[in-house]
Amino acid sequence: MARTIGSDGGRTEAAIREAAISLMARFGYEAVSMRQLAAEVGVQAAALYRYFPTKEDLLFTLLCEHMDGLLSAWEAARPANADPRERLTAFVRNHIHFHVARRHATHVSNMELRALSRDNLTQILRLRTAYEKELRQILRDGAEAGTFVIDDTGLTAIAIIQMLTGVIVWFRPGERLSVEEVAETYLAMTMRLTGAENARENTHVRAHA
Amino acid sequence: MARTIGSDGGRTEAAIREAAISLMARFGYEAVSMRQLAAEVGVQAAALYRYFPTKEDLLFTLLCEHMDGLLSAWEAARPANADPRERLTAFVRNHIHFHVARRHATHVSNMELRALSRDNLTQILRLRTAYEKELRQILRDGAEAGTFVIDDTGLTAIAIIQMLTGVIVWFRPGERLSVEEVAETYLAMTMRLTGAENARENTHVRAHA
């Protein structure tokens, strides 16, 4: 009925985040109770409030971390090269790899935005928009250069992102396809969708990353 | 404190369904209480139980109706013609029009499957699989005929459906684009994605429906 032997704030907080992502991805934010979460961590419900002031604050923290991670990953993967085809290739590969590696967090990110307060939602949407803007810029540059054939840049960007993110709905690691195979298949579809296969030049890369 | 003047079971049930779809699409199944739903209908919570035995049963009814409607709409729209390109065109147009017209129900259908019991979930997934099968068949026929260029039929079918259904996330009626314009843009992307633009014949239809 007090501090337990070997207890460590840092480890407990990490365990809470991990358990929260896992449970909320499976059952949804609203359906997961603080008691259920605490039980998964191996702690009493009251202990959670040492790390997160409210349930919504916990969710917000998870979503921020996820979006920050996505933007950081893209910044690290973004090629210095200016070739739209190469940039789009890097974008697709990074997007698939990142989201497959963090399937649960992605699920929460896509489903639970409505549980956020107005201010918190605005903050997350700002990050999301910044990410979409990266893809839109690639598409616009490619369209101007004649590399891509695109009707509506904004609409195409959203369509591509939704198609790519959809991977996490059905993908299970260790089954028929590897992440690399999935990424390459989606890359091929994205290239055809943007008309990159048949525009002017045809020297696009198809090799594995 | 009893039956109210002008009350009608049929109208009340329809009002419950409508309010449930609207509220659950906005706030999520778990976040909507039976009292909140009843208030939206203009009735006490207990009255809901004359029409639906449990909250989950209400959700299940809504999802069944939605999936049945989708399959019926496709059966009515499916062309007798055997040309894969024409069948794919009809599929895309029907999918977009149906889902845009029923944005709220689609949202619920996509988000709240996890709230269903095992048996109810199985039943819904059966309908969803039947629908996906229709698209897979079109893609397979088209690939065999050389009309389409497709790596993985199942994967492509899922990717297309997710791309198309994603429309409801951003689409708002009465804004920049009409449903018809959106449908045609997505149709063009689908055709490029499946390689229909550059395969053997090139006499595909581009006119409005």
Added chain:
DNA sequence: CCGATAATAAAACGAACGTTCAATTAATTC
């Protein structure tokens, strides 16, 4: 116009919810 039935209200059920608080013990510091 009267009996049957359909439709609802009002009140209550126990359970679970998010959260707070005081008490208690482990670890750390000096």
Added chain:
DNA sequence: GAATTAATTGAACGTTCGTTTTATTATCGG
């Protein structure tokens, strides 16, 4: 080794949840 701080428990707070029960009134067939 005492004082301090960090980490957690157990119990409780008021509220809300889905659902049930009972009573009451509107509507309708005869």
